[in-house]
Amino acid sequence: MDKIVVRGGVSLHGEITVSGAKNAALPLVFASLLTDGECTLQRVPHLVDIRTALRLLRDLGVQYDWLSDNHLALCARTVRHYEAPYALVKTMRASFLVLGPLLARFGRARVSTPGGCAIGARPVNIHLDGLQRLGASIRLHHGYVEAQAKRLRGAYIPLDFPSVGATENLMMAATLADGTTVIDNAAREPEIEDLATMLNAMGARITGAGTPTITIDGVDSLHGAVHEVIPDRVEAGTFLIAGAITSGDLFVRGARADHLTTFLAKLRETGTHVEEQAGGIRVVGTGRPSGVEIITRPYPGFPTDLQAQTMAFLCLGDGRSVITETIFENRFLHAQELVRLGADIRLAGNTAIVHGVAMLSGAPVMATDLRASVSLILAGLAADGITEVSRVYHLDRGYERIEEKLASLGADIRRIKE
Ligand code: EPZ
Numbered sequence: 001m002d003k004i005v006v007r008g009g010v011s012l013h014g015e016i017t018v019s020g021a022k023n024a025a026l027p028l029v030f031a032s033l034l035t036d037g038e039c040t041l042q043r044v045p046h047l048v049d050i051r052t053a054l055r056l057l058r059d060l061g062v063q064y065d066w067l068s069d070n071h072l073a074l075c076a077r078t079v080r081h082y083e084a085p086y087a088l089v090k091t092m093r094a095s096f097l098v099l100g101p102l103l104a105r106f107g108r109a110r111v112s113t114p115g116g117c118a119i120g121a122r123p124v125n126i127h128l129d130g131l132q133r134l135g136a137s138i139r140l141h142h143g144y145v146e147a148q149a150k151r152l153r154g155a156y157i158p159l160d161f162p163s164v165g166a167t168e169n170l171m172m173a174a175t176l177a178d179g180t181t182v183i184d185n186a187a188r189e190p191e192i193e194d195l196a197t198m199l200n201a202m203g204a205r206i207t208g209a210g211t212p213t214i215t216i217d218g219v220d221s222l223h224g225a226v227h228e229v230i231p232d233r234v235e236a237g238t239f240l241i242a243g244a245i246t247s248g249d250l251f252v253r254g255a256r257a258d259h260l261t262t263f264l265a266k267l268r269e270t271g272t273h274v275e276e277q278a279g280g281i282r283v284v285g286t287g288r289p290s291g292v293e294i295i296t297r298p299y300p301g302f303p304t305d306l307q308a309q310t311m312a313f314l315c316l317g318d319g320r321s322v323i324t325e326t327i328f329e330n331r332f333l334h335a336q337e338l339v340r341l342g343a344d345i346r347l348a349g350n351t352a353i354v355h356g357v358a359m360l361s362g363a364p365v366m367a368t369d370l371r372a373s374v375s376l377i378l379a380g381l382a383a384d385g386i387t388e389v390s391r392v393y394h395l396d397r398g399y400e401r402i403e404e405k406l407a408s409l410g411a412d413i414r415r416i417k418e
Contacts, residue, residue, distance in 0.1 A: 006380035007412035012248035019045040020229035032074035033101035037224025086112035100173035126166040154179025175204040177218035201225035233259040247285035291319030308375035315343035317356030334372035362387040
């Protein structure tokens with residue numbers, strides 16, 4: 001397992017370009033199952049999770065080609081079977097997003113339930129309840145969801161929670177249903193809007209994406225489309241923290257401020273200088289951040305995917321911060337590793353109390369999940385001495401060559417292949 005070694009104390013300077021959004025590209029590649037036409041996606045990031053998704057699609061019979069770097073063509077004309085095996089779904093839970101498209105286009109699917117992960121139980125009940133409302137018969141058997149439907153029927157679907165994945169699965173399924181579907185209390189993330197944009201380009205009739213109420217008028221079939229993936233707001237936020245925590249001066253090209261409103265407001269509240277410019281966002285670190293209160297919420301609230309990175313920054317604050325995680329029940333795994341670097345963090349249920357310290361000191365630490373791993377690298381960039389982050393396979397799932405990107409900004413960072 002590879003390790004990443006960081007020597008802290010270097011202020012980052014320069015410009016970095018954000019890749020396409022992982023959490024947009026994943027539902028987008030699965031949407032190709034809805035048509036026998038060719039779907040072409042631009043700005044697809046080269047990530048382990050994308051490779052896993054493409055492995056699953058190829059296993060189903062979907063053809064795909066990388067036309068150029070980050071430019072991907074997919075065609076689901078010849079789907080051979082309708083099963084997503086446990087081996088693939090357990091390595092990447094987003095594979096569960098093949099359920100809606102397979103059911104809508106072929107009337108059947110057998111998809112392994114994803115199971116839990118490090119950050120929480122992550123059930124799929126909201127997905128399944130919605131598909132049943134669309135007329136699917138659902139059976140849970142030997143760890144698999146077995147779903148069937150002659151033809152899905154439009155329905156009113158109130159979500160108990162604005163689940164991102166459930167909104168995506170149900171929106172895709174409803175595009176080919178007979179009649180109109182209304183998803184209420186829908187997730188509002190930019191990745192939902194991006195998926196709706198591509199589905200409409202494929203001939204779907206979706207309105208309201210990005211609001212709590214999405215309406216989908218079912219059609220008989222969809223055709224291929226060309227679509228550019230939105231920039232990754234989580235990667236953008238990660239680089240903004242990298243600039244702030246090292247008291248550097250970075251321009252994050254491609255970052256969209258309208259996708260990061262709550263996060264940017266909180267970053268400014270810490271005293272960090274954040275400038276929205278044409279084509280991206282500039283961050284200038286101004287020393288130790290002021291303590292702030294953070295509560296993660298569904299979009300457009302503070303994003304849970306930037307909670308660990310922000311905690312790393314607040315560990316060096318000149319005051320007390322209180323961070324409450326409301327989306328996942330176990331998303332503080334990075335806290336104990338940050339404490340190894342000298343941070344003062346106390347956990348009480350889903351709340352972390354962080355008392356800022358003047359200095360962190362480098363040490364060997366272990367990554368536990370995707371965003372936790374990058375928070376340890378961010379802390380290492382500012383810590384005194386050497387920080388070694390092990391199990392960086394977590395990192396590679398969601399960040400494209402991050403150590404090269406950080407090194408291009410001046411960081412003393414390298415990957416050691418074990
Ligand atoms: C998506 O996961 C993202 N992943 C996550 O990013 C992100 O943290 C999450 O949305 C929240 O924003 C992708 O888009 C691939 P949810 P998803 O369904 O769809 C509960 C990353 O780091 N829930 O909105 O799985 C669930 O347990 C990843 O890039 C149910 O109870 O998130 C969780 O507590 C991590 N029943 C909450 O809702 C359900 O049927 C949010 O889950 C579905 C979800």
